[in-house]
Amino acid sequence: MFAIAITLLVLEIRIPEGTLHRNAELLEALRELTPRLVAYGMTFAVVGLSWLVHWRRYAVIRTVDGRLANLNLCYLAFIAILPFPTALLGDYGDLPAAVVVYACTVSATVLLGAVSWLYAVRAGLVEDGVSAWRGRRGASYSLPVPLVMLGSLPLLAVVPPPFVELSWLLILPALRLVAWRFDTDPVVTG
Amino acid sequence: MFAIAITLLVLEIRIPEGTLHRNAELLEALRELTPRLVAYGMTFAVVGLSWLVHWRRYAVIRTVDGRLANLNLCYLAFIAILPFPTALLGDYGDLPAAVVVYACTVSATVLLGAVSWLYAVRAGLVEDGVSAWRGRRGASYSLPVPLVMLGSLPLLAVVPPPFVELSWLLILPALRLVAWRFDTDPVVTG
Amino acid sequence: MFAIAITLLVLEIRIPEGTLHRNAELLEALRELTPRLVAYGMTFAVVGLSWLVHWRRYAVIRTVDGRLANLNLCYLAFIAILPFPTALLGDYGDLPAAVVVYACTVSATVLLGAVSWLYAVRAGLVEDGVSAWRGRRGASYSLPVPLVMLGSLPLLAVVPPPFVELSWLLILPALRLVAWRFDTDPVVTG
Amino acid sequence: MFAIAITLLVLEIRIPEGTLHRNAELLEALRELTPRLVAYGMTFAVVGLSWLVHWRRYAVIRTVDGRLANLNLCYLAFIAILPFPTALLGDYGDLPAAVVVYACTVSATVLLGAVSWLYAVRAGLVEDGVSAWRGRRGASYSLPVPLVMLGSLPLLAVVPPPFVELSWLLILPALRLVAWRFDTDPVVTG
Numbered sequence: 001m002f003a004i005a006i007t008l009l010v011l012e013i014r015i016p017e018g019t020l021h022r023n024a025e026l027l028e029a030l031r032e033l034t035p036r037l038v039a040y041g042m043t044f045a046v047v048g049l050s051w052l053v054h055w056r057r058y059a060v061i062r063t064v065d066g067r068l069a070n071l072n073l074c075y076l077a078f079i080a081i082l083p084f085p086t087a088l089l090g091d092y093g094d095l096p097a098a099v100v101v102y103a104c105t106v107s108a109t110v111l112l113g114a115v116s117w118l119y120a121v122r123a124g125l126v127e128d129g130v131s132a133w134r135g136r137r138g139a140s141y142s143l144p145v146p147l148v149m150l151g152s153l154p155l156l157a158v159v160p161p162p163f164v165e166l167s168w169l170l171i172l173p174a175l176r177l178v179a180w181r182f183d184t185d186p187v188v189t190g
Numbered sequence: 191m192f193a194i195a196i197t198l199l200v201l202e203i204r205i206p207e208g209t210l211h212r213n214a215e216l217l218e219a220l221r222e223l224t225p226r227l228v229a230y231g232m233t234f235a236v237v238g239l240s241w242l243v244h245w246r247r248y249a250v251i252r253t254v255d256g257r258l259a260n261l262n263l264c265y266l267a268f269i270a271i272l273p274f275p276t277a278l279l280g281d282y283g284d285l286p287a288a289v290v291v292y293a294c295t296v297s298a299t300v301l302l303g304a305v306s307w308l309y310a311v312r313a314g315l316v317e318d319g320v321s322a323w324r325g326r327r328g329a330s331y332s333l334p335v336p337l338v339m340l341g342s343l344p345l346l347a348v349v350p351p352p353f354v355e356l357s358w359l360l361i362l363p364a365l366r367l368v369a370w371r372f373d374t375d376p377v378v379t380g
Numbered sequence: 381m382f383a384i385a386i387t388l389l390v391l392e393i394r395i396p397e398g399t400l401h402r403n404a405e406l407l408e409a410l411r412e413l414t415p416r417l418v419a420y421g422m423t424f425a426v427v428g429l430s431w432l433v434h435w436r437r438y439a440v441i442r443t444v445d446g447r448l449a450n451l452n453l454c455y456l457a458f459i460a461i462l463p464f465p466t467a468l469l470g471d472y473g474d475l476p477a478a479v480v481v482y483a484c485t486v487s488a489t490v491l492l493g494a495v496s497w498l499y500a501v502r503a504g505l506v507e508d509g510v511s512a513w514r515g516r517r518g519a520s521y522s523l524p525v526p527l528v529m530l531g532s533l534p535l536l537a538v539v540p541p542p543f544v545e546l547s548w549l550l551i552l553p554a555l556r557l558v559a560w561r562f563d564t565d566p567v568v569t570g
Numbered sequence: 571m572f573a574i575a576i577t578l579l580v581l582e583i584r585i586p587e588g589t590l591h592r593n594a595e596l597l598e599a600l601r602e603l604t605p606r607l608v609a610y611g612m613t614f615a616v617v618g619l620s621w622l623v624h625w626r627r628y629a630v631i632r633t634v635d636g637r638l639a640n641l642n643l644c645y646l647a648f649i650a651i652l653p654f655p656t657a658l659l660g661d662y663g664d665l666p667a668a669v670v671v672y673a674c675t676v677s678a679t680v681l682l683g684a685v686s687w688l689y690a691v692r693a694g695l696v697e698d699g700v701s702a703w704r705g706r707r708g709a710s711y712s713l714p715v716p717l718v719m720l721g722s723l724p725l726l727a728v729v730p731p732p733f734v735e736l737s738w739l740l741i742l743p744a745l746r747l748v749a750w751r752f753d754t755d756p757v758v759t760g
Contacts, residue, residue: 004197007574007650011201011581014654017661026667040651048643073238077231080197084204091207097216194387201391263428270387271420274394281397287406384577391581453618460576461610464583471587477596 001076002051005083009040012087036090039102042168043086046106046145047079050113057117057138060127068125071116078109089165096156099164103153107146114142137182144174191266192241195273199230199237202277226280229292232358233276236296236335237269240303247307247328250317258315261306268299279355286346289354293343297336304332327372334364381456382431385463389420392467416470419482422548423466426486426525427459430493437497437518440507448505451496458489469545476536479544483533487526494522517562524554571646572621575653579610579617582657606660609672612738613656616676616715617649620683627687627708630697638695641686648679659735666726669734673723677716684712707752714744 013036015029064072085102092098120126121135152167203226205219254262275292282288310316311325342357393416395409444452465482472478500506501515532547583606585599634642655672662668690696691705722737 001193001197003571003646004194004574006646007571007578008197008201010651010654011578013651014657015661017657020662020665023665023667026662026665030667030671041647044647044650045643048647052639052643069242073235073242076196077234077238080234081200081203081230083200087204087207091205092210092216095210095213095216097213097220101220191383191387194384198387198391259432263425263432266383266386267421267424267428270424271390271393273390277394277397281395282400282406285400285403285406287403287410291410381573381577384574388577388581449622453615453622456576457611457614457618460614461580461583463580467584467587471585472590472596475590475593475596477593477600481600 001079002047002054005079006044006047006051008083009043009086012036012083012090013040035093036087039086039090039093042089043082043106046110047082050079050110053138053141054113057120060130061120061125062127063125065123065125068116068120068123071112071119075109075112075116078105078112081105082109093165094161096161099156099161100153103149107149110142110145114139117142140178140182141175144171144178148174191269192237192244195269196234196237196241198273199233199276202226202273202280203230225283226277229276229280229283232279233272233296236300237272240269240300243328243331244303247310250320251310251315252317253315255313255315258306258310258313261302261309265299265302265306268295268302271295272299283355284351286351289346289351290343293339297339300332300335304329307332330368330372331365334361334368338364381459382427382434385459386424386427386431388463389423389466392416392463392470393420415473416467419466419470419473422469423462423486426490427462430459430490433518433521434493437500440510441500441505442507443505445503445505448496448500448503451492451499455489455492455496458485458492461485462489473545474541476541479536479541480533483529487529490522490525494519497522520558520562521555524551524558528554571649572617572624575649576614576617576621578653579613579656582606582653582660583610605663606657609656609660609663612659613652613676616680617652620649620680623708623711624683627690630700631690631695632697633695635693635695638686638690638693641682641689645679645682645686648675648682651675652679663735664731666731669726669731670723673719677719680712680715684709687712710748710752711745714741714748718744 013033015026015033020026020029061068082105085098085105088098089102118135118139121130121132121138126135148168148171152164155164155167203223205216205223210216210219251258272295275288275295278288279292308325308329311320311322311328316325338358338361342354345354345357393413395406395413400406400409441448462485465478465485468478469482498515498519501510501512501518506515528548528551532544535544535547583603585596585603590596590599631638652675655668655675658668659672688705688709691700691702691708696705718738718741722734725734725737
């Protein structure tokens with residue numbers, strides 16, 4: 001599912017066939033693809049990291065009950081829909097509505113992943129060795145993306161959309177902060 | 191297969207690039223996507239639950255004979271084609287023909303899943319512990335979708351298509367009824 | 381790979397959005413989709429059965445050498461490209477060129493599958509219990525499709541293309557004949 | 571991921587529906603698809619061989635640390651994006667910019683695969699039996715593609731793009747040379 005969603009993202013990156021005839025026109029068309037490539041890279045990072053985390057979490061989940069199955073289905077529905085807000089941001093990244101839709105969808109996706117993980121830990125569906133501390137740590141890694149993205153939306157009232165998108169780079173130091181707080185490597189832990 | 195069909199659904203949810211220039215236009219275009227999003231969610235629920243059920247059923251299937259392989263291929267052919275009626279319902283949900291095509295395709299899909307499961311149980315292809323009772327229970331969970339959807343089609347003669355689609359919400363209490371009848375959780379049992 | 385190719389087939393089956401406004405128009409558009417649905421079903425059957433056969437063959441392949449890996453990559457390249465001739469046949473099934481392209485691509489695909497299987501048996505890459513007889517039997521099941529399809533192409537000179545496509549139904553009794561000759565069920569054997 | 575990227579390549583190979591009415595026109599349209607088919611075949615070979623190599627490498631990787639996970643995610647991002655430069659080369663193979671984009675993307679993909687493999691060997695993430703010699707050998711197989719492709723780009727200043735693409739055939743003898751140097755079969759070794 002993660003792999004398919006990631007690969008479908010690239011379908012949005014294309015140049016219409018048969019409309020260009022000179023090299024300068026093609027270079028110009030490639031340059032205009034930049035916002036899409038940026039949106040592709042950003043969503044790729046989100047989905048790719050979610051994939052790693054999902055894998056690692058499921059390695060310690062012992063059994064699945066009805067509620068966890070439903071939570072996971074919702075989570076996958078959001079993963080599967082990410083190509084849509086990505087294309088939206090790539091095409092209309094200068095309009096506030098696209099930024100709001102992207103930030104909300106990505107935040108909801110990441111939060112749903114954390115909710116299903118927390119539920120699995122609380123409901124005792126994980127292996128015995130997994131502590132409540134590890135449950136909290138896993139959920140904490142899901143906070144920077146929604147906090148920064150949703151927190152940046154009020155800025156849309158005062159600065160142009162591209163600056164708001166730029167502020168999302170704060171997610172990287174925020175992730176480092178969580179890693180420092182829990183004294184672990186953010187990638188290799190769920 | 192299930193994952194791919196689900197992910198392809200989202201390809202229908204898109205806004206043509208380069209045609210909008212103001213935020214109000216984009217908001218309007220997003221609002222017009224609502225019927226597609228509803229159709230996406232509905233088919234996602236059908237395919238996602240079928241996936242869970244398929245997985246759980248196959249966990250107890252011991253061996254596959256020629257007939258079961260053919261039945262499953264037909265079943266997967268219907269799963270794979272679901273993006274088509276979904277797009278149809280999303281685009282033309284106010285026309286009776288789209289409602290009929292959607293209801294018939296989804297019902298046929300769910301029924302085929304039940305038929306292949308019943309065949310496997312009857313032909314003794316499942317593990318020894320699986321009772322005929324569990325076979326009936328599994329098949330019963332496949333009844334609400336076709337019963338409600340096909341049963342709603344005559345209403346097309348008297349009410350507008352969107353009301354017919356609304357009546358499909360009856361599937362949820364019907365599923366609960368089956369669960370109550372068999373005294374089990376509908377999600378975690380095949 | 382098989383699953384993805386099958387699922388992508390359905391992307392060709394669609395009705396342009398926003399161009400129809402009355403139920404009668406939609407019914408007419410659905411009726412015009414029939415040739416595509418037939419092409420979809422036909423390729424689905426070819427890919428689906430190839431998938432089953434591929435799976436069963438690989439269950440007895442013990443090791444893979446460089447040549448078998450290359451043969452398989454070519455085979456998968458043909459499987460992956462099948463959505464193209466399928467769309468061609470669905471759109472232009474009344475033109476001889478589309479029929480020729482479809483028949484040649486499908487025949488080459490099936491033959492390549494047989495060649496890689498025969499190579500694996502001859503080169504001793506299969507498990508010890510697999511006899512040369514089973515190798516011949518597996519390859520024989522790959523003969524009806526190319527024999528009937530390629531054999532029908534000369535008919536294009538005298539009858540309209542749809543009749544040539546109709547003659548492909550002869551594949552079914554031909555498969556039965558092979559099954560009778562080897563005294564086995566065509567589906568459950570590689 | 572590899573399978574999905576390969577299968578999506580074929581979406582670019584298509585003939586617009588409903589625009590042709592005579593067999594001669596269809597033959598002409600098919601003939602015009604040739605550059606796309608060539609681009610498809612070339613990328614299929616790159617992705618297919620990378621897939622085999624990736625599989626074989628991962629069979630001896632014992633554990634994955636954070637850095638290797640990140641390297642692999644980058645590698646998969648490049649694999650996933652290959653349908654874009656492939657379509658570009660198929661449509662605009664006579665313009666230098668398309669040739670540059672294709673050569674750079676494919677070279678970066680192959681190099682990233684080699685870097686992640688070398689990192690895994692150096693960081694001791696592979697099984698005990700894997701020697702440094704095997705690490706070097708694996709990386710050496712990744713050299714011909716970037717060396718030939720990037721090395722051919724200066725030729726764009728003096729010869730037309732199609733001749734530059736033709737020079738990429740040198741990759742085949744270069745691969746043989748590496749195989750001869752390490753005295754092994756290029757396909758069955760990582």
